[in-house]
Amino acid sequence: MLENNPTIAVVSGRRREKFPDATPYNRLADLEWNTPIGEALACGGDSLIRVKALQQVEGFNDSLICGEEPEMCIRLRGQGWKIWRLDEEMTAHDADMTRFSQWWSRMIRSGWAIAQGMAMYGLTPEKYMMRQGISNWLWGLILPLIALGLAWWTRGLTLFLLIGYPVLGWRIYGYRSTCGDTPAQSRLYAFFCILGKFAQIMGQVKYWLTKWQGQTATLIEYKKSQTG
Template sequence: MNDVGLVAIGRNEGERLRRCLTSAGGLGRALVYVDSGSNDGSVELARSLGADVVELDLTKPFTAARARNAGFDRLTANAPGVRYVQFIDGDCELAQEWLSRARNELETRPRAAVVCGRRRERRPGDSIYNRLADLEWDTPIGEAKACGGDAMMRVEAFRDVGGYDPSLIAGEEPELCVRIRRAGWTVHRVDAEMTLHDMAMTRFNQWWRRTARAGHAFAEGAAMHGKPPERHFARETQRIVFWGLALPLLALVLAWPTRGLSLAVLAVIYVLQTVRIYGRHRREGVSPADSRALALFTVVGKFAEAQGALRYWLGRASGRRSRVIEYRDAAAAGAVDGPGS
């Protein structure tokens, strides 16, 4: 399978990067690692593990999209016979049989541009935030609208649509998939283990920043492709506006004339919404504990998403693009990735 190459991206991943590149290396395939300004020895580590390293220009803003494009360009320049590229974030490691399974799927589906499988969290029991991520990645099997940061892509299709939009700080994978499907290609999620992810998230403020980044991605995606027939992230953005902005603002405006009654009504509405979401997950077979967590954090998350969406809208109005929103501390920053990462 010398027609399969790999592109890994990361920044200050430490031991996570070692696991990532070890799982991808030694397979007789071209491997490129793109580094976004690490200061923990990641570049030297990657080279010692046999990766061809691309160091991004520090004078330009980092984005995962920019890093993946740079890796793709280096990979295809050095290995022109590569037909398929496996993208992987530096905090993930590949499942043993994934590359052969993904390549076979692309071989048997001539119009398939992207194939992805199941990403799992390495330690879902370490925190509620890790567990939420593991649940988030358990998505339906079959033809899909989008993929995440880990996916195998057909070189021809990637070139056909011009690759990732390097200006996007989040949501770059679904946006790419919009253009891929628009060009007549398809995206598929298969029932196979793909990668093991190391979220390493232990604090509420980390979860909040990650969720705010998702809100930014939803708002920007809707601005780019939200009109029919695609309506990309349109519903997600409408929910942010209603639950995270309009409803609480209305309650605040009415608080004085209603002597605070509007705030009490607002609290009841959010409680009922939490109960409704809980019931939906239970009907889908999710455990009571996971259903409670999903319901509570979905409702609270609308406020974090609203913060991210406002950041995008204000930046757009002022003509300034947002910088990457990272959820890890500087000492343990992960790969700059999209909302599903």
């Protein structure tokens, strides 16, 4: 692909979870890695990158603690390069998530990446991560605050706003069904996608607090030993 297409900078294939049936969290990772085939906006860490393109954008941004590959792909595409997802098996990866707390930490890290992406490129024409970031704020903070915080004052009427969560879940379920997921996988993905918004908003808040306080960002690791 790279040899025959000089405008392509990065190619990547299908990453598989080694043990998808070990835990629901491993299964979620495997579903997440099932990305569309063809020209893409970004790649993951297991990719082949053209040296010339990598040198042109001066490699990865070493100030980031996560989301390095998508950020680099933005700069590559800004230089006219293309990113391509192959319809081929590429790597096997063990997410090794056996506890809910690990998955939760991974979602917090995802929220951090969303917030940092918005801060860096949200106001560009691409509006990078703006949709995901706004969705986190709406579903992970604003809606539950209004629904629960004003419930007493509205005699419970604002609680009807919580109906939005099953509606959102149904929409996600329908989308994942079109991706080839089984009904059980689609339900799993939809449920944790909604639940993950609460962790992601924590990650976004963590990013902005760290930035405003002038602190140094530290890794948000989900594979280290944890309790819970």
